[in-house]
Amino acid sequence: MQKRIKLDVGRYMAGLSVDNVIFGFHDNQLKVLLLECLNLRDWMLPGGFIQKDESLDEAASSVLLNRTGLKNVYLQQFHSFGDPGRSGEAATKGFMKSMHLNIEENKWFMHRFITIGYYALVEFEKVVPVPDQMSASCAWHDIDDLPPLIFDHRDIILNALTSMRHHLNYQPIGYNLLPKEFTMKNLQSVYETILNRKLDRSNFNRKMLASGILDKKEKLFTGGAHKAPYLYSFNKKNYFRVLKDGFNNEF
Amino acid sequence: MQKRIKLDVGRYMAGLSVDNVIFGFHDNQLKVLLLECLNLRDWMLPGGFIQKDESLDEAASSVLLNRTGLKNVYLQQFHSFGDPGRSGEAATKGFMKSMHLNIEENKWFMHRFITIGYYALVEFEKVVPVPDQMSASCAWHDIDDLPPLIFDHRDIILNALTSMRHHLNYQPIGYNLLPKEFTMKNLQSVYETILNRKLDRSNFNRKMLASGILDKKEKLFTGGAHKAPYLYSFNKKNYFRVLKDGFNNEF
Numbered sequence: 001m002q003k004r005i006k007l008d009v010g011r012y013m014a015g016l017s018v019d020n021v022i023f024g025f026h027d028n029q030l031k032v033l034l035l036e037c038l039n040l041r042d043w044m045l046p047g048g049f050i051q052k053d054e055s056l057d058e059a060a061s062s063v064l065l066n067r068t069g070l071k072n073v074y075l076q077q078f079h080s081f082g083d084p085g086r087s088g089e090a091a092t093k094g095f096m097k098s099m100h101l102n103i104e105e106n107k108w109f110m111h112r113f114i115t116i117g118y119y120a121l122v123e124f125e126k127v128v129p130v131p132d133q134m135s136a137s138c139a140w141h142d143i144d145d146l147p148p149l150i151f152d153h154r155d156i157i158l159n160a161l162t163s164m165r166h167h168l169n170y171q172p173i174g175y176n177l178l179p180k181e182f183t184m185k186n187l188q189s190v191y192e193t194i195l196n197r198k199l200d201r202s203n204f205n206r207k208m209l210a211s212g213i214l215d216k217k218e219k220l221f222t223g224g225a226h227k228a229p230y231l232y233s234f235n236k237k238n239y240f241r242v243l244k245d246g247f248n249n250e251f
Numbered sequence: 252m253q254k255r256i257k258l259d260v261g262r263y264m265a266g267l268s269v270d271n272v273i274f275g276f277h278d279n280q281l282k283v284l285l286l287e288c289l290n291l292r293d294w295m296l297p298g299g300f301i302q303k304d305e306s307l308d309e310a311a312s313s314v315l316l317n318r319t320g321l322k323n324v325y326l327q328q329f330h331s332f333g334d335p336g337r338s339g340e341a342a343t344k345g346f347m348k349s350m351h352l353n354i355e356e357n358k359w360f361m362h363r364f365i366t367i368g369y370y371a372l373v374e375f376e377k378v379v380p381v382p383d384q385m386s387a388s389c390a391w392h393d394i395d396d397l398p399p400l401i402f403d404h405r406d407i408i409l410n411a412l413t414s415m416r417h418h419l420n421y422q423p424i425g426y427n428l429l430p431k432e433f434t435m436k437n438l439q440s441v442y443e444t445i446l447n448r449k450l451d452r453s454n455f456n457r458k459m460l461a462s463g464i465l466d467k468k469e470k471l472f473t474g475g476a477h478k479a480p481y482l483y484s485f486n487k488k489n490y491f492r493v494l495k496d497g498f499n500n501e502f
Contacts (some may be wrong), residue, residue, distance in 0.1 A: 015266070167417075170417050
């Protein structure tokens with residue numbers, strides 16, 4: 001029997017959606033969480049519509065919560081996508097057909113949509129992927145090996161990746177991605193994975209320590225463990241200050 | 252006699268607008284171009300609606316062209332603003348009343364609006380400010396001395412300023428702001444004005460020269476002019492490459 005899709009479109013703002021590019025970090029690889037479209041070979045970004053009384057941030061947070069079970073994680077608006085042909089009539093009709101939605105009865109979906117793009121960085125292990133009513137499954141994909149994607153969703157993912165790399169120049173990253181305590185090498189590895197290149201270890205250490213976002217943990221005396229690396233945790237207060245004000249830039 | 256406002260709202264996407272924060276650089280001060288609302292003490296950002304068949308970028312470019320006479324200048328989408336209370340029923344009604352628009356006949360304007368924010372950097376001297384049909388005048392204001400602003404337009408300006416300062420960390424700036432030939436001191440002055448702080452001269456020189464975005468001009472032999480500073484121009488090819496790919500970050 002067909003899954004029956006019901007959506008009370010009157011609750012939502014016409015022609016507007018949010019799409020979340022949810023990044024996770026696993027086995028030193030950057031992953032993105034995608035939904036498998038019902039009855040199509042295409043995948044899509046987790047997204048949703050905007051209720052008439054909610055903010056853009058609230059709409060994006062609720063998509064994140066519903067697909068991952070996570071809240072209070074780093075979620076950043078990065079760009080709005082609104083080219084008139086971005087979804088396309090043929091692709092939209094195909095998408096609706098795959099969900100057994102009658103086009104005449106559901107003209108709301110044929111509207112030109114502008115989507116507000118958000119990206120999130122989440123702790124991979126904490127995510128329980130949950131498909132929505134328009135999808136058959138929800139799964140992580142390697143950023144370097146994306147499946148076919150619907151509409152302009154591939155461009156949205158690549159734009160999110162570029163934005164995140166740019167943001168790394170003035171915003172700290174790692175909170176919600178790393179466990180409570182980690183080594184400097186763990187943190188550098190997050191940066192290297194996102195930037196997709198090797199970084200100079202001493203420059204990296206210097207910049208991170210100078211920023212004040214890290215607290216160094218006391219080493220416990222454990223006999224032969226003198227060579228064990230220091231553990232760090234984020235200094236939450238400084239981290240969120242730097243997140244807001246930016247690292248001192250290099251000029 | 253009252254100016255009669257006419258707008259064929261059927262041409263536009265409901266509930267959506269663009270707002271442009273247009274920055275100019277004059278007398279070592281950063282200025283922003285604003286419109287004086289008709290019959291109100293508030294000022295507002297140059298903005299417009301989005302035609303059903305145009306992209307967001309096209310809508311923003313046409314606002315810029317209509318208010319300044321400029322095209323092909325740096326115009327960057329930076330954030331979308333969509334809090335449900337951002338314009339507010341009372342402020343919207345006041346705005347419509349000031350324009351002698353009947354509220355019952357113009358419900359389209361009472362829609363909740365989401366606005367896509369763009370900022371532009373323009374050559375102050377080249378701008379011929381032109382008010383639109385909803386405004387009494389169009390004029391430059393010092394960023395440190397803004398007049399009262401309608402809706403959330405003050406927040407939009409401050410957000411644009413923060414975004415532009417962040418973008419300075421990875422994107423070059425100055426093209427369309429400086430004359431064809433300029434000194435390193437001129438360029439540093441642009442950065443210092445935007446960042447609102449003094450920069451170290453030798454670090455600045457090093458970073459700019461290393462990036463490849465500048466071409467040094469040959470000094471002409473002019474007798475006692477040995478102390479004249481070098482003149483530079485932007486290397487257009489490298490400038491636009493760095494604009495796209497970013498300065499090498501410092502990690």
